Amino acid sequence: MKGIVILGPTAVGKTSLSIKLAKKLNTEIISADSAQVYTGMDIGTAKVDSEEAQGIFHHMIDIVEPINKYNVGEFQRRANMILGKFENEKKTPILVGGTGLYINSVTNGLAELPQSDPALREQLDSKSAEELYEELERIDPCAAKDIHPNNKRRVGRAVEIFHLTGEKFSVISKRNIKRNNFDFIKIGLERDRNNLYERINLRVDLMVEGGLIEEVKKLYTIYGENLRKINVIGYSEIIDYFKGEITFEEAVFQIKQNSRRYAKRQFTWFKNDPDVIWFDVEEMSEEEILEEVLKLIKK
Numbered sequence: 507m508k509g510i511v512i513l514g515p516t517a518v519g520k521t522s523l524s525i526k527l528a529k530k531l532n533t534e535i536i537s538a539d540s541a542q543v544y545t546g547m548d549i550g551t552a553k554v555d556s557e558e559a560q561g562i563f564h565h566m567i568d569i570v571e572p573i574n575k576y577n578v579g580e581f582q583r584r585a586n587m588i589l590g591k592f593e594n595e596k597k598t599p600i601l602v603g604g605t606g607l608y609i610n611s612v613t614n615g616l617a618e619l620p621q622s623d624p625a626l627r628e629q630l631d632s633k634s635a636e637e638l639y640e641e642l643e644r645i646d647p648c649a650a651k652d653i654h655p656n657n658k659r660r661v662g663r664a665v666e667i668f669h670l671t672g673e674k675f676s677v678i679s680k681r682n683i684k685r686n687n688f689d690f691i692k693i694g695l696e697r698d699r700n701n702l703y704e705r706i707n708l709r710v711d712l713m714v715e716g717g718l719i720e721e722v723k724k725l726y727t728i729y730g731e732n733l734r735k736i737n738v739i740g741y742s743e744i745i746d747y748f749k750g751e752i753t754f755e756e757a758v759f760q761i762k763q764n765s766r767r768y769a770k771r772q773f774t775w776f777k778n779d780p781d782v783i784w785f786d787v788e789e790m791s792e793e794e795i796l797e798e799v800l801k802l803i804k805k
Contacts, residue, residue: 507688508689508803509613509688509690509691510598510600511602511609511613511693512524512602512695513538513602513603513604513606513694513776514566514694514776515696515772516552516604516704517705517765517769518696518769518787519554519787520602520603520695523792523795524600525560527799528562528600531598531803532597532602533597533599534563534565534600535562535591535602536565536566536589536600536602537565537566537567537602538585538602538604539603540576540605540608542567542603543643544566544568544571545570546572546728547738548721549718550713550718552713553567559777562582565585566581566584569584573733574733575736576723576736578616582608584614584792586678586685593688598803601613606779613684616682616683617680617683618683619678620667622663626666626669627666635655638658638661638665641665645668645675646674646675649664649675652676668754670713691799692779692781694782694783695785695787696773697786702769707762710761711758722741722745722748726745731745739764740761743761744761749751
């Protein structure tokens with residue numbers, strides 16, 4: 507069966523196009539956004555509202571409290587359960603978002619890595635970053651080339667996996683298992699970088715005008731410093747403002763800057779995927795892009 511992915515950097519125009527496509531296909535949308543899974547974080551994550559959704563149901567939004575971390579494995583399991591429903595109803599799923607790792611977990615699968623062993627983990631954590639990296643270089647040189655020596659958590663995890671399985675992390679991590687029956691057509695949206703950055707800046711201004719400060723204040727009252735742990739752009743910066751560590755103007759500037767940097771990282775990730783079919787939204791209208799996507803589905 508065929509599925510559609512609409513991907514691209516933040517603020518590029520994914521939401522509008524995906525809703526129009528969902529209406530044409532009489533289907534629903536699965537959000538692939540690592541921030542929109544959290545309840546109460548609406549304005550700062552640019553969640554689609556009921557008016558904007560135009561009756562199109564969005565899965566994987568508001569499914570976990572901000573106090574709980576959510577990972578790609580949990581996303582994959584839940585998304586594949588939803589895809590089973592699409593398959594039974596013979597509907598074409600539309601996966602929409604900018605979190606490349608989440609999208610990849612559904613379209614290409616994930617490697618089955620062993621659960622952490624508490625005793626082994628404690629033993630590895632007692633070592634310095636240098637000691638762990640030296641061990642990784644010895645047991646798995648390929649992984650050592652891909653992981654920064656200062657990233658002790660990832661280095662330690664790669665070493666731990668070798669001890670638990672006897673296999674190299676660089677090998678086992680690429681042995682992906684895809685747990686759904688869909689072949690996905692990946693549609694990438696792009697626009698001029700300067701124009702994208704202007705849209706991001708405007709979006710942040712509109713978030714502030716729309717009540718972002720009040721939203722963060724409410725969540726901070728409930729969750730306190732735990733709100734920082736999930737590391738969503740827009741929330742830590744406002745908390746710093748509340749605490750008097752930066753001014754309001756500095757907080758807004760940092761949100762814009764961090765959002766632009768995030769968009770750049772998203773674009774780099776997606777451009778490395780040879781399966782993505784790119785459309786420039788400044789050179790083609792939404793209707794023209796929709797027509798091309800529908801042709802791809804028919805093929």
